[in-house]
Amino acid sequence: MKRKAALQVVRTLFDHLVTWLAPMLPFTMEEAWLQRHPEATSVHLEQFRAVDPAWRDEALAARWQAIRKVRRVVMGALEEKRRDKAIGSSLEAWPTVHVADEATRALVAGSDFAEICITSGIEISGEAAPDGAFTLADTPGVAVVFARADGAKCTRSWKITGDVGSDPQYPDVSARDAQALRELKAAGRLAA
Numbered sequence: 001m002k003r004k005a006a007l008q009v010v011r012t013l014f015d016h017l018v019t020w021l022a023p024m025l026p027f028t029m030e031e032a033w034l035q036r037h038p039e040a041t042s043v044h045l046e047q048f049r050a051v052d053p054a055w056r057d058e059a060l061a062a063r064w065q066a067i068r069k070v071r072r073v074v075m076g077a078l079e080e081k082r083r084d085k086a087i088g089s090s091l092e093a094w095p096t097v098h099v100a101d102e103a104t105r106a107l108v109a110g111s112d113f114a115e116i117c118i119t120s121g122i123e124i125s126g127e128a129a130p131d132g133a134f135t136l137a138d139t140p141g142v143a144v145v146f147a148r149a150d151g152a153k154c155t156r157s158w159k160i161t162g163d164v165g166s167d168p169q170y171p172d173v174s175a176r177d178a179q180a181l182r183e184l185k186a187a188g189r190l191a192a
Contacts, residue, residue, distance in 0.1 A: 003180065016049040063107055067116065070099060070108050070142050074117045077134035077144035087148070091158050094121040094149040098129035100141035120149035120159040156181070 014036060022029040022043045033043035040046075074097060078090045087093055097113070099105035105126055114122040129135070129143030136142070149160035156177040165171045167178035184190040 003183075016051070018043055019046050019048050022046075066104050066107050067111055067113075069139050070097065070104065071113075071117055073097070073134065073136050073139050073142045074119075074122075074144050076136055077146055078117075078119070080134060081146050086146070089158075090118045091120050091153075092149055092160060093119045094123070094147050094160075095119065096123040096125055096145045096147065098125045098127060098133060098143045098145070100126070100128075102126065104141075120151075120161060 014032075018029050018033050018036075022033070026044065030043050033040065033046075074095060075090075077095060078087070078093055081087045081093065082090075095117075097108065099108055105124060109124045113124065114120065130145060133143035133145045135144075151160050151162040152164035153160050154164050154174040154177055155172045157174060159174060161174045163175040164173065166175050167173070170178040170181055173181065181190060
């Protein structure tokens with residue numbers, strides 16, 4: 001369900017952005033439009049898509065602003081490790097994020113924060129951060145302790161997890177990706 005909802009968002013964004021950008025990038029947007037909608041006429045004959053006012057959600061915007069503040073600290077810690085050559089990619093990390101504020105911690109824990117930070121996994125903690133944890137001066141109450149991801153690398157998502165190979169039908173992917181591949185195959189969008 002989550003994947004289908006994400007695909008619908010991408011479809012809607014595509015239609016909006018391509019029609020909006022068509023006057024500035026006529027050839028590129030025409031090519032993109034016809035690739036996505038081969039039966040359609042030119043993108044230049046389409047009306048601009050109107051943005052539904054109901055899409056504006058101030059509470060949701062505030063929620064994501066808080067999540068992005070915590071993400072900045074995580075990305076700073078990962079960039080430091082990348083600079084020190086401890087990791088090459090953020091997917092090699094499985095950090096622990098210490099968040100002092102209970103409301104912010106609940107927001108972060110309620111999201112798929114590992115996906116948001118592009119890590120293989122992430123731990124959210126309310127405990128006090130240990131000495132030496134990565135912090136940013138403009139984001140008090142948030143600290144990151146780096147740890148490497150443990151397991152094998154999935155050939156589909158590139159995440160490092162302990163469940164790669166747990167599905168005999170798809171031995172080189174994680175259980176989550178094996179399920180997605182099974183769904184794609186059942187829908188006829190993946191070769192047998």
